[in-house]
Each structure stands twice: as C-alpha cells, then as structure tokens.
Amino acid sequence: MEKKKEPSPISVVWGWAEKYHSKFYGSVVLAVLGVAGTMAAYFSIAAMIRILLENGDFSQCLPWCGLLLIGYLVKSVGSAWSTSMSHTATYYTLRDIRKKMLAKLSRVPMGTILDTPSGQYKTTIVDRVEGMEPTLAHLIPEMTANLLVPVAIAVYIFALDWRMGFASLVTTVIGMAIMSQSGKTYAVRWEGAVAVGKRMANAIIEYVGGIQVVKAFSQSAGSYKKYSGAVEENAQYYVDWMHDNQKYMSTMQTWTPSVLITVLPVGLLLWSHDSLSASDFFTIIVLSMGFAGPFLAALSFVDELAIVGANVKEINGILDSPELNRPEGKTSLSDEKICLKQVSFSYGNQDEKVLKGVNLTINPGTVTALVGPSGSGKSTIAKLIAGFWNVTEGNITLGGKDIKEIPLDQLNQEIAYVSQDNYLFDRTIRDNIRMGKLNATDAEVEAVAKAAGCDGFIRKLDKGYDTICGEGGGHLSGGEKQRISIARAMLKNAKIVILDEATASIDPENEAMIQKAISALTKGKTLIVIAHRLGTITDADNIVVVQDGHIEAQGTHEQLKENCPLYSKMWNSYLGVRDVA
CATH class of the missing domain: 1.20.1560.10 (ABC transporter type 1, transmembrane domain)
Structure with missing residues (x-):
C-alpha cells in the first residue's frame, strides 16, 4: 500500500x-x-x-x-x-x-x-x-x-x-x-x-x-x-x-x-x-x-x-497527541456506584505495571479510604476513577457505564478532585474558590469558606477575599492554599469527592476542624480519601489497603487491625509517630 x-x-x-x-x-x-x-x-x-x-x-x-x-x-x-x-x-x-x-x-x-x-x-x-x-x-x-x-x-x-x-x-x-x-x-x-x-x-x-x-x-x-x-x-x-x-x-x-x-x-x-x-x-x-x-x-x-x-x-x-476519546452527548447514569474490574495500568512502559488486576467496588454515599506505602498505586487508582488516564487493561464503570463512554464534561461534573498540590491561580481568593461554581454568589463563596475553615484567616488579610493569591498561590502558606482548594471542591457540589492526601499540608490543629467540615459537607456523597495519617480515616465505611499495585485487603479499621498484618504495622507506626509528636 x-x-x-x-x-x-x-x-x-x-x-x-x-x-x-x-x-x-x-x-x-x-x-x-x-x-x-x-x-x-x-x-x-x-x-x-x-x-x-x-x-x-x-x-x-x-x-x-x-x-x-x-x-x-x-x-x-x-x-x-x-x-x-x-x-x-x-x-x-x-x-x-x-x-x-x-x-x-x-x-x-x-x-x-x-x-x-x-x-x-x-x-x-x-x-x-x-x-x-x-x-x-x-x-x-x-x-x-x-x-x-x-x-x-x-x-x-x-x-x-x-x-x-x-x-x-x-x-x-x-x-x-x-x-x-x-x-x-x-x-x-x-x-x-x-x-x-x-x-x-x-x-x-x-x-x-x-x-x-x-x-x-x-x-x-x-x-x-x-x-x-x-x-x-x-x-x-x-x-x-x-x-x-x-x-x-x-x-x-x-x-x-x-x-x-x-x-x-x-x-x-x-x-x-x-x-x-x-x-x-x-x-x-x-x-x-x-x-x-x-x-x-x-x-x-x-x-x-x-x-x-x-x-x-x-x-x-x-x-496530534493521543486523546482521552470520549463521546459528546450526555449519558444516563443509574447512580454513583464505582466498579473497578481487573484494572491494570502502566504510565508508559507496558512491562512495568503500576496496577495489576485491581477489583474494587465503591458504593454510593459511602466513605472509602485508600491506604498503603508510598508508590503502592493508591493515588493512581483515584486518578483513574477521575478519568485522568485510560486504563491499560480492564475497565472502570460509574453508574453502570464505562467511564470511557461518559463525556469528559459530564465526568468532571460528577467528580471533585482535590490533591495535595492543588494549584491556585494568580487571582483573588474569591475568584479561586468560585472556580468550583462560576455562577456562585459572594455569599455562597463565603459560606463554603467558613465550612472549610478558611474564612477566619481570609478576613485577617489586608484585602480579605479580594487578596491576590499569587502565581500558584505563592502569597499563602501551604495549609491556607489547601483549605482554599478544599473550599473550591466543596462549592462544586459534585456527587463524588476524591481527596488525594488533601490534608497533608494542614497542621494537626486545623486538620480536625477540616475533617469535621468535610464530613458534614460530603454527607450523602461518595467520598474517596487517600490519607497518610491513618487517624483521619478510622471511621471510613471501607478501608482499602494497596500494596505493590494490587489490593492487599479491605474492610473496616477494626477488621483490618485484626486481619491485615500490613495495615496493623502501618497503624502501629502511625501511633508511634503521633506519640513522639
């Protein structure tokens, strides 16, 4: 030819x-x-x-x-x-x-x-x-x-x-x-x-x-x-x-x-x-x-x-870069149930899989926590659910539909994703929060900021909500940036919220308050949490232990302490660090 x-x-x-x-x-x-x-x-x-x-x-x-x-x-x-x-x-x-x-x-x-x-x-x-x-x-x-x-x-x-x-x-x-x-x-x-x-x-x-x-x-x-x-x-x-x-x-x-x-x-x-x-x-x-x-x-x-x-x-x-091919028209979803079936994934080298045959079900309205050693693949699972990549093998469904069949705009409306290094634009704090919902009123922005525990420090700034964040949020501390990012995700009011180590930059003093705010504002939603502080996810409906690209075990906090040696070891390490601190 x-x-x-x-x-x-x-x-x-x-x-x-x-x-x-x-x-x-x-x-x-x-x-x-x-x-x-x-x-x-x-x-x-x-x-x-x-x-x-x-x-x-x-x-x-x-x-x-x-x-x-x-x-x-x-x-x-x-x-x-x-x-x-x-x-x-x-x-x-x-x-x-x-x-x-x-x-x-x-x-x-x-x-x-x-x-x-x-x-x-x-x-x-x-x-x-x-x-x-x-x-x-x-x-x-x-x-x-x-x-x-x-x-x-x-x-x-x-x-x-x-x-x-x-x-x-x-x-x-x-x-x-x-x-x-x-x-x-x-x-x-x-x-x-x-x-x-x-x-x-x-x-x-x-x-x-x-x-x-x-x-x-x-x-x-x-x-x-x-x-x-x-x-x-x-x-x-x-x-x-x-x-x-x-x-x-x-x-x-x-x-x-x-x-x-x-x-x-x-x-x-x-x-x-x-x-x-x-x-x-x-x-x-x-x-x-x-x-x-x-x-x-x-x-x-x-x-x-x-x-x-x-x-x-x-x-x-x-x-000409390869795209995440998605349909244009909006599709109908039965609910917010998420299912991973034999999911494998590699970032580039097909011989080095980050995930290997992962099977996981996340029911609507539940809190699921993903825990595991650094590099185990827990963040990759969250990002695949959010549609950041296509899986290499297997499939992920949301509401009974393969996420490849869900338009990107619709998937983005369904899911709010907050990571440890969420970016803030060189605009006002009010504008950065409002990006979660562009037509939100000032009152809505301030209400969600209060719920996220950032209203107090915002009002102490010279220009309050009209303070410019700086490029990448450079005018604010790491904890302040993170709370604003969480407020932005809350304002989006998505049915599924993914927190990828979202409280890692927040001091323990404010973490309890933010955890409480997140719990209240995500009530009735599907919440997926990736946390390095195990004390923040002990009440999760399901804790999934990820090790070397596969699921080692899953269950409640008490079940895993009794039945999963890896989780028990991680919990004891967490307690030791906490006690020293």
Missing part, C-alpha cells in the same frame, strides 16, 4: 489560517498594487532619463513627475494596507492555534502533561506559535511584492536589450548559488536550535521553581550546573551556527547587489560599438540598481520557510 504523502509545512499553516484566507488574498492584491506603484515610479524615472538625454526638454518630464508621485502614493498606501490586513489575519490565526492547543491539552491524558516539562509547553504555545507570525504576516504579501518588483524590472531590461538583461542577472545567479549552500543545512540547524532552546527553558523553569532550595544550600545560577550548562549550550550552539553560516551570507550579500560589476562593462562595450543607445544604457543602470534590494528582502524569507517546518512539527506534537 502506497504511503500517504505528508502535507508540506506551508500547506499545514495555510490550513490553520483557513478562516482568514480572504484577508490574506486581499493583502496579496494590495501588495501587487503596491508593486504596480513602485514600477510606475521606476518607469517614470526611466522615461525622464530618456527625454533629458535625447532632447533635454524638461517640460516633457512634468507628466512623468506626476506619475512618479502617484506611483509613490499607490505604493505607500498599498503596502501599508496590505501589511495591516495580513497582520490582522495573522494574529487571529495565532489566537485560534493557541486556543486549539489549550483545548487539546484538556483532552489528553494527564500523564502526557505530567511527563512533559512545563517549559516545553510554554516554549511551544508562546514562542513557536509566535514564530509563525513572519511566515503568515510577511511571507504572503511582502514576499509576493519583493519578488514581483525584480521580475518586472528584469522583464523591462530584457525588453530594452536582452544582452543587458543577462548581464544584470549574473551577480544575482551567483548570489543564489552561494545561498543554496547555506540553505542545505538550515532546517536541520533550526531543529537543533529548537532542541537546545527547550533544554534551556526547562532548566530555567526548574531553577526558578527550586530557587528556595538553591539559595538554602548557598548555590547560585553559575554553580547550578544544569542551568548554567543549558545556557552555555544554547549560546555556543548559535555561535557555532553563525560562524559556519557567516561566510556564505557575507559572500552572498556582497555579490548580489554588485550588479554594476557586470552591467557597466557590458553596457560600455555595447555603447562603444553603437549596439546600445545612451538613453537605454543609463535607463538600465538606474533600473538594475533597484533590482537587488527587493530580491534580498525576498531572500530573507527563505530563513522563515526553513523555520516553519520545525515550528509546525512542534505545534503538531501537541495537536
């Missing part, structure tokens, strides 16, 4: 801009109009030279002066309007690409996002998409104009004298030959630049994110080897690239504009033999000097064409 041909990067970009094709076509028409104005100016100058050399009657030049002025105005208006129209269409296209990418990220498995450094997403969504701007905004109209001008000039020179036409093209052909040598490796070089840029971005974000640790151990940006090494690698890569490329670029930029090197000797030879009139000779000299500028400007877009391929590849890396 014949392999399907991959679309070219330019055709992919053009497809992304489909909604704005009419604007791009309009910009090309205006660019051509600008070229017509430019050529009118050149022809006017050529005509005036001819008049002055043949009869010296300056009055005959006046109409051509008027045409020159009109041509200049047409060129200015056409170019400006063309640029404005192409930029408008371009930035709308870039906006749509970014929206598609962010919408795509909401549909890909959480593992894909967690396994990708945040710096890489920033670089792709911000820098690589922005890198499409020269191609869309300038390539289509401006390259069109810059190529048409030298073509029109060349045609006119050939019409005057074909020998001078060839003479005027010699340096351009040499320049293009030199340029082709540089262009052979440009795409590969740019891909390498993208790779080192990613490594540098990731290292910078990691360094800034861990600045507290770096400072605590008396490190600096220079001594933090991963950061300094990535910055050094990025700089050296570009220095080496420019060093290799400069000999070609300098030679090309020297040769291409040097058109008089061939035009003057050939023209003088033909003139001396009466094969070329003086008026045609001087006209060709003037026209040929206007040939190189637009051509070099057009060549500058060759770099952009080489860059497009790498940018498109990286953007498509996100847009």
Whole structure:
C-alpha cells in the first residue's frame, strides 16, 4: 500500500489560517498594487532619463513627475494596507492555534502533561506559535511584492536589450548559488536550535521553581550546573551556527547587489560599438540598481520557510497527541456506584505495571479510604476513577457505564478532585474558590469558606477575599492554599469527592476542624480519601489497603487491625509517630 504523502509545512499553516484566507488574498492584491506603484515610479524615472538625454526638454518630464508621485502614493498606501490586513489575519490565526492547543491539552491524558516539562509547553504555545507570525504576516504579501518588483524590472531590461538583461542577472545567479549552500543545512540547524532552546527553558523553569532550595544550600545560577550548562549550550550552539553560516551570507550579500560589476562593462562595450543607445544604457543602470534590494528582502524569507517546518512539527506534537476519546452527548447514569474490574495500568512502559488486576467496588454515599506505602498505586487508582488516564487493561464503570463512554464534561461534573498540590491561580481568593461554581454568589463563596475553615484567616488579610493569591498561590502558606482548594471542591457540589492526601499540608490543629467540615459537607456523597495519617480515616465505611499495585485487603479499621498484618504495622507506626509528636 502506497504511503500517504505528508502535507508540506506551508500547506499545514495555510490550513490553520483557513478562516482568514480572504484577508490574506486581499493583502496579496494590495501588495501587487503596491508593486504596480513602485514600477510606475521606476518607469517614470526611466522615461525622464530618456527625454533629458535625447532632447533635454524638461517640460516633457512634468507628466512623468506626476506619475512618479502617484506611483509613490499607490505604493505607500498599498503596502501599508496590505501589511495591516495580513497582520490582522495573522494574529487571529495565532489566537485560534493557541486556543486549539489549550483545548487539546484538556483532552489528553494527564500523564502526557505530567511527563512533559512545563517549559516545553510554554516554549511551544508562546514562542513557536509566535514564530509563525513572519511566515503568515510577511511571507504572503511582502514576499509576493519583493519578488514581483525584480521580475518586472528584469522583464523591462530584457525588453530594452536582452544582452543587458543577462548581464544584470549574473551577480544575482551567483548570489543564489552561494545561498543554496547555506540553505542545505538550515532546517536541520533550526531543529537543533529548537532542541537546545527547550533544554534551556526547562532548566530555567526548574531553577526558578527550586530557587528556595538553591539559595538554602548557598548555590547560585553559575554553580547550578544544569542551568548554567543549558545556557552555555544554547549560546555556543548559535555561535557555532553563525560562524559556519557567516561566510556564505557575507559572500552572498556582497555579490548580489554588485550588479554594476557586470552591467557597466557590458553596457560600455555595447555603447562603444553603437549596439546600445545612451538613453537605454543609463535607463538600465538606474533600473538594475533597484533590482537587488527587493530580491534580498525576498531572500530573507527563505530563513522563515526553513523555520516553519520545525515550528509546525512542534505545534503538531501537541495537536496530534493521543486523546482521552470520549463521546459528546450526555449519558444516563443509574447512580454513583464505582466498579473497578481487573484494572491494570502502566504510565508508559507496558512491562512495568503500576496496577495489576485491581477489583474494587465503591458504593454510593459511602466513605472509602485508600491506604498503603508510598508508590503502592493508591493515588493512581483515584486518578483513574477521575478519568485522568485510560486504563491499560480492564475497565472502570460509574453508574453502570464505562467511564470511557461518559463525556469528559459530564465526568468532571460528577467528580471533585482535590490533591495535595492543588494549584491556585494568580487571582483573588474569591475568584479561586468560585472556580468550583462560576455562577456562585459572594455569599455562597463565603459560606463554603467558613465550612472549610478558611474564612477566619481570609478576613485577617489586608484585602480579605479580594487578596491576590499569587502565581500558584505563592502569597499563602501551604495549609491556607489547601483549605482554599478544599473550599473550591466543596462549592462544586459534585456527587463524588476524591481527596488525594488533601490534608497533608494542614497542621494537626486545623486538620480536625477540616475533617469535621468535610464530613458534614460530603454527607450523602461518595467520598474517596487517600490519607497518610491513618487517624483521619478510622471511621471510613471501607478501608482499602494497596500494596505493590494490587489490593492487599479491605474492610473496616477494626477488621483490618485484626486481619491485615500490613495495615496493623502501618497503624502501629502511625501511633508511634503521633506519640513522639
């Protein structure tokens, strides 16, 4: 079977801009109009030279002066309007690409996002998409104009004298030959630049994110080897690239504009033999000097064409990521009963399963606690129930429906998920809580904050509920952030609540109060709790002990103390730590 041909990067970009094709076509028409104005100016100058050399009657030049002025105005208006129209269409296209990418990220498995450094997403969504701007905004109209001008000039020179036409093209052909040598490796070089840029971005974000640790151990940006090494690698890569490329670029930029090197000797030879009139000779000299500028400007877009391929590849890396395929229409659920049947799961390496044949039933309105050693798979079970990933084997049902058959929006409405490191946005506390229910009133926000035990500290802040949390909640303590996250989940009022070690950052003083609030506000709901403090889940309806990716035992607190050695050991360890504390 014949392999399907991959679309070219330019055709992919053009497809992304489909909604704005009419604007791009309009910009090309205006660019051509600008070229017509430019050529009118050149022809006017050529005509005036001819008049002055043949009869010296300056009055005959006046109409051509008027045409020159009109041509200049047409060129200015056409170019400006063309640029404005192409930029408008371009930035709308870039906006749509970014929206598609962010919408795509909401549909890909959480593992894909967690396994990708945040710096890489920033670089792709911000820098690589922005890198499409020269191609869309300038390539289509401006390259069109810059190529048409030298073509029109060349045609006119050939019409005057074909020998001078060839003479005027010699340096351009040499320049293009030199340029082709540089262009052979440009795409590969740019891909390498993208790779080192990613490594540098990731290292910078990691360094800034861990600045507290770096400072605590008396490190600096220079001594933090991963950061300094990535910055050094990025700089050296570009220095080496420019060093290799400069000999070609300098030679090309020297040769291409040097058109008089061939035009003057050939023209003088033909003139001396009466094969070329003086008026045609001087006209060709003037026209040929206007040939190189637009051509070099057009060549500058060759770099952009080489860059497009790498940018498109990286953007498509996100847009073509495998999705959590879910239906669109809302489905009917009989209840909130959750069943895991022979569930196995691996994050990437299929030979290393995190979960192995897990069977578990969670009845509606009950409290189920998942406990076990670190890395046992308890958080993975919770995240699979929340729909963050698809199971590798087996299936998970909610209300009798496989969660793969439940639309993501509906599943998100059914489940509220609170983890230990829930993110707060750089907005007000009120706005962060309200994200659980966007149409909630101020009174509802404050009521749920009281229930979550955070109203007291919020009101002590300078601006109360209107206090800005800072990026990631950086202006608040870990316990304060966690209580706000819990309030946000409570406001969502989902039928199923998952608390993934949600009270780990809360001091014991406030933990009892929050546990009480959670119990009251989740009454009648299905509650799944992952806790490292066993004392908080002793009243759970069912405690599930997870060990090495499978369920070791399950039952009530008293049953497990008697019948499960692992749980009994964990309980005794918890008591020992508590007593020491």
